[in-house]
Amino acid sequence: MGKKSGRAKDNQIKKEHLLDPNGQYGLSDKFRLCLSEVFERFDEGKDGALSRDELQNFAVAANAGNNLQDDEVTQLQQFFETNSKGELTLKGFMQMYHMQTTARSSDTWKDLQRLGYLPNLEPASGPRPPQASTPPAAEKPAAAAEAPAAAAEVEAPPKPESKADNQKALIMDELRAALAAMKGQPESADAHRRVGAALKALGRDEAAARSMQQADTLEGKEAAAANSAELFETELINSSTSGLALERLSSTHAHYFGSGFERVVGKKLRAFVAEKFEYDDKTGRVKASAKMLNVLRKQEARGLIQETMEFHADAKRRMLTKEKEIVKPPPMLPSQTVFDPDQRPRYASTKMQPDELEERGGGFDGKGGGKGLF
Numbered sequence: 190m191g192k193k194s195g196r197a198k199d200n201q202i203k204k205e206h207l208l209d210p211n212g213q214y215g216l217s218d219k220f221r222l223c224l225s226e227v228f229e230r231f232d233e234g235k236d237g238a239l240s241r242d243e244l245q246n247f248a249v250a251a252n253a254g255n256n257l258q259d260d261e262v263t264q265l266q267q268f269f270e271t272n273s274k275g276e277l278t279l280k281g282f283m284q285m286y287h288m289q290t291t292a293r294s295s296d297t298w299k300d301l302q303r304l305g306y307l308p309n310l311e312p313a314s315g316p317r318p319p320q321a322s323t324p325p326a327a328e329k330p331a332a333a334a335e336a337p338a339a340a341a342e343v344e345a346p347p348k349p350e351s352k353a354d355n356q357k358a359l360i361m362d363e364l365r366a367a368l369a370a371m372k373g374q375p376e377s378a379d380a381h382r383r384v385g386a387a388l389k390a391l392g393r394d395e396a397a398a399r400s401m402q403q404a405d406t407l408e409g410k411e412a413a414a415a416n417s418a419e420l421f422e423t424e425l426i427n428s429s430t431s432g433l434a435l436e437r438l439s440s441t442h443a444h445y446f447g448s449g450f451e452r453v454v455g456k457k458l459r460a461f462v463a464e465k466f467e468y469d470d471k472t473g474r475v476k477a478s479a480k481m482l483n484v485l486r487k488q489e490a491r492g493l494i495q496e497t498m499e500f501h502a503d504a505k506r507r508m509l510t511k512e513k514e515i516v517k518p519p520p521m522l523p524s525q526t527v528f529d530p531d532q533r534p535r536y537a538s539t540k541m542q543p544d545e546l547e548e549r550g551g552g553f554d555g556k557g558g559g560k561g562l563f
Contacts, residue, residue: 202307203308204309205308205309207220207297208287208294213283214287215287215291220310223306224279224283227247228279231247237272237278238272238277238278239282244257244265244277245257245262250303250304252300265277268364268368270284284361291369360387363390364387364388367380367384376410377407378408381401381403384400385397410454413453414456414461417450417454417461418461418465420441420445421466422477425466425477426477428476429482431476432467432477433474433475435474435475438458438462439458442458462475466478466481
């Protein structure tokens with residue numbers, strides 16, 4: 190029989206817990222021990238903090254060869270504890286992993302696997318020496334005697350804190366929770382606003398303003414995406430099962446919004462319609478989903494049935510409560526003819542108007558005004 194693979198062996202190992210609400214920094218003892226070992230491995234200067242280069246070396250090892258972007262390094266320096274040089278301390282390193290594990294523990298397990306740890310949080314290279322089975326105490330090697338005391342905070346008992354310190358600690362916890370939520374939903378405006386509010390409470394006004402500005406941008410894009418989806422849905426429903434060409438939707442969107450789709454919504458049009466509707470990459474046509482069309486047909490059918498029922502109910506009511514209708518004569522409108530003395534009818538005998546007859550000396554004695562033939 191062949192040998193079992195290392196992955197099969199890993200699956201048989203009981204997975205340890207990473208978080209412990211009662212543990213220091215909210216982490217379990219074995220997980221803190223792993224993080225302390227990783228931190229010491231990449232702290233080449235043995236000064237109790239990870240410089241930018243040391244942090245990048247750690248990122249390459251934990252992220253399968255990918256470096257941290259400059260803005261990511263800046264965020265680490267802003268959100269987690271650093272020394273006076275802006276370098277990440279051991280406490281900040283623990284805070285960073287607490288945030289990541291709270292948001293997505295699967296990412297933490299991937300990091301641990303790449304860094305050489307098994308699911309039981311033991312090194313894959315072999316078991317630890319007996320003296321290293323518990324998290325390291327405050328003792329430091331002679332080479333690191335001048336290092337900051339941050340590395341010893343892992344096991345040092347918490348010092349009494351003032352009310353202001355407690356308030357700041359609560360705000361930092363809220364900030365880490367907000368960052369975890371933002372990492373899980375990077376396109377959520379509410380998550381960015383939550384981060385901005387926590388930064389504002391800590392007095393980091395510039396960083397808070399950037400978070401709020403990003404939230405406003407995302408909120409506008411969310412509204413634009415909803416409006417675009419509604420516009421496309423109307424167009425596609427009218428086209429029934431034949432669908433529309435992607436270019437037609439693009440021109441329709443530009444007609445209503447006056448700008449490019451990606452600039453307004455923040456996403457490629459092709460990816461957007463593929464997510465919301467049925468897109469055929471070969472023909473380049475977009476159709477409303479069959480589910481959407483079926484729902485629409487059912488709504489129309491229900492509307493027609495309701496109208497028919499109301500019509501029959503109204504006809505039945507009129508038949509049962511039929512009343513004798515009183516026939517009223519049509520209203521007599523006043524005459525539109527206005528008497529005009531200048532438009533009186535001509536007389537048959539004279540073919541003249543009465544005024545004309547008087548001017549010629551004729552009277553109204555009935556004898557007429559002419560001399561006759563004899």
